[in-house]
Amino acid sequence: MTSHKAIVSGISGRYAVALFELADEAKALDAVESDLSELKAMMEESVDMRDLVSSPLYSREQQSNGVAGVAKAAKLQGLTEKFLGVLAANRRLNALGAIISSFEKLLAHHRGEVKAEVVSARKLTKKQLGDLEKKLKSAVGHDVAIDASVDESLLGGLTVQVGSRMVDDSLKTKLNNLAIAMKGVQ
Incomplete structure (x- = not known):
């Protein structure tokens, strides 16, 4: 495969590459794609979800608890749930939309x-x-x-x-x- 750096870049690109490689290794690319698609739809439809991922007013703990609740309610894969937890712990949930776009680019390239x-x-x-x-x-x-x-x-x-x-x-x-x-x- 071509270098991931040629396809995506920046913070969102690094997180997307990490998630892509973990999902590929676990043979869970389709499942993670489905989870991210569902998260993308949630962010488009729900003001509360957009606020949770983008507002700096929420603490790390509040964001972690919030995304854990969303992941459980949406029955997301364990890998996706852990990934959301890492984003919340690192205060990078605000980049979730860009990370999803970068992941989609990587997946499209992988599939040709x-x-x-x-x-x-x-x-x-x-x-x-x-x-x-x-x-x-x-x-x-x-x-x-x-x-x-x-x-x-x-x-x-x-x-x-x-x-x-x-x-x-x-x-x-x-x-x-x-x-x-x-x-x-x-």
């Missing part, structure tokens, strides 16, 4: 996948995601892991980012471009 960030105006169906994945795979030449999200302000269409390439086919951008063009006509 390229990650595509897709933002749509409405939630895409499984069929739409499957069709998009096939088109992206043929365009990129690698398996593609899609990270889909919704931004209603796009009004319609999609934005797709694969690596440094971005395609913005959203109605919002088209309307903005039209408005700029119309100002030039006056």
Whole structure:
């Protein structure tokens, strides 16, 4: 495998590499991926969870107890639970979102996948995601892991980012471009 340093960097990268190597050694990459995906969803949906991981007002002990409770309630793997404990003990829970992103990059590289960030105006169906994945795979030449999200302000269409390439086919951008063009006509 290529050096992990070429894929991720910084504090979040170091923690992600450590977790990745431990999970790989324990043959638990899929389980840890599932746990991290669940944690990511919790942080997006719960204000309390975001506060727990990001607020400096909580002591180490409070953060440790909080993430231990979350891990037990969510039935996370022992490795993920211990990892969260280490983050809390080292006062690095605020980097959890970045660590999850770095772990996802490492895992995609390990699997030979390229990650595509897709933002749509409405939630895409499984069929739409499957069709998009096939088109992206043929365009990129690698398996593609899609990270889909919704931004209603796009009004319609999609934005797709694969690596440094971005395609913005959203109605919002088209309307903005039209408005700029119309100002030039006056």
